[in-house]
Amino acid sequence: MNRTEKHEVVAELTETFKANNVVYLADTTGLSANQTNKFRRLLFQSGISMRMAKNTLVNIAMENSGKDFGDLKGALKGTTCVLISENMKAPATAIKAFRDKGDKPQLKGAWIDSSVYVGDHLLNDLVNLKSKEDLIGEVIGLLQSPAKNVISALQSNAGQKVAGLVKALSER
16 A cells, blocks of 8 residues: 555545544454455444555544544554444444454444443443433433323223212312
C-alpha cells in the first residue's frame, strides 16, 4: 500500500467516524475465508458495514475525526475490523449470533454516542442495551398504566360498583 492509498483510507475512515455514532472494533483472527464470508454476509443482512484496516490508519482516522474515542484506541492491536451501524446494538447482536458456532470474532471494543466499551467481556451488556426509543416507550407505558387501570376498572363489573358508589356519594 503506497502513501496515496493510505491517505485515501484515512480520509474515508475519518469521514465514516464523523458521520456515525456507533463504531465497533472486532478481531477476526482465526476465522477461515469461508467463515469470514459468512460473517460478512450476516453483517450485511443486519445493515452493518465492515471494513478491514491497519491499526495505525484507524488510529489516525480516529484522531482526525474530532471525536474522543478514549480507551478504544488502546484496543487497536492485532487484526482489526471496523463495524459501523446505525443501530447501537446490531453489531453486538451479530457477533453474538455468529459466535454460537465458536468463539470468534472477539469484540475489541465499541464507541456508542461518546461512551466507550473496551473488552470482549462487555458483549452481553452491549447486546442488552436499550435504545433511546425503547426507554421512552417504557416511560410512556409506565405513565399510562395507572390511567389504563382506572379505565378498565370502570368498564368492568367492578366499574358498576364504583359508579354506584360515586352516585351514592353525590346524592349525599
